[in-house]
């Protein structure tokens with residue numbers, strides 16, 4: 001029956017539910033995101049039994065909670081564990097002011113797939129990966145998912161369909177087109193800016209740019225994104241041809257709200273990588289397959305890639321796009337971005 005939601009559609013609904021503060025069902029657990037949970041719903045979850053807080057291994061490490069399972073910890077929530085207690089575990093903003101949250105008792109043994117799935121779903125919804133879980137029957141009206149298929153689907157690649165495209169004269173190049181691509185999993189659209197009329201049978205000057213609202217739009221001095229975006233477009237304009245993929249993976253995939261949480265931690269003295277880890281994320285949560293998929297969709301299979309990030313080169317090669325040349329994209333340093341650029345070079349392997 002075609003009118004029954006598919007797994008992909010149900011997952012997209014689940015993301016929206018969690019972002020609004022509505023719990024979902026994963027396997028035999030009722031699951032809620034701590035970030036959006038209300039006191040009323042927390043009370044209802046307490047009434048159902050022993051709650052567990054699923055945290056990523058990264059967050060658990062910061063909290064000195066024991067990680068028995070690969071990549072995650074299951075913290076027992078005391079009966080009087082209120083929203084303030086849960087939020088202090090979920091959000092590192094107050095870690096330095098109130099360093100001791102414990103002692104935290106973590107579970108070992110038993111199934112962990114629902115917890116893994118819950119954390120993966122939180123990340124895909126760009127919520128803090130801290131999920132409250134209690135064993136429960138499915139409640140009427142709640143979105144229901146099975147853990148295994150959910151995990152498999154989230155690890156998979158969304159199909160990307162072209163939606164619309166139009167001529168768009170730019171300051172850097174008057175002969176340009178903007179193409180919009182829409183993933184079939186309900187996530188955000190990605191854009192391709194095609195400059196001139198690049199031949200499909202020769203390496204095309206290419207930039208894979210991850211969205212940075214603060215750098216691209218506001219001209220933030222904390223990162224190099226804005227100047228990189230402009231200099232890539234300018235180079236393509238001068239060359240007369242190129243393609244810039246504008247991938248909506250703000251904050252290396254953690255979203256703008258979490259990036260601002262990371263900036264707040266950076267103001268407390270942590271570097272860009274440590275800040276992501278303290279929030280419970282990996283330092284780079286982007287799905288690098290999207291760029292390759294869009295290039296293929298546009299008909300390109302060989303690129304001259306403008307980047308300082310060797311992972312982007314490896315990823316494209318791994319996805320069957322050949323990188324004929326890496327073109328460095330060095331932008332000016334200032335007193336606000338120099339530490340960030342040093343950290344990228346030291347910890348993320350950037351060639352700067």
Ligand SMILES: Nc1nc2c(ncn2[C@@H]2O[C@H](COP(=O)(O)OP(=O)(O)OP(=O)(O)O)[C@@H](O)[C@H]2O)c(=O)[nH]1
Nearest residue numbers: 209210211212223249250251252262272307308309
């Ligand atoms: N989480 C997090 N994201 C950041 C921070 N500063 C910048 N970003 C994001 O980092 C991404 C930078 O993307 P890119 O310029 O494509 O990539 P890159 O991996 O640095 O590689 P290049 O191709 O060399 O520029 C953007 O999504 C920014 O929003 C930060 O401190 N924390």
Ligand SMILES: [Zn+2]
Nearest residue numbers: 212215223225
């Ligand atoms: Zn930036």
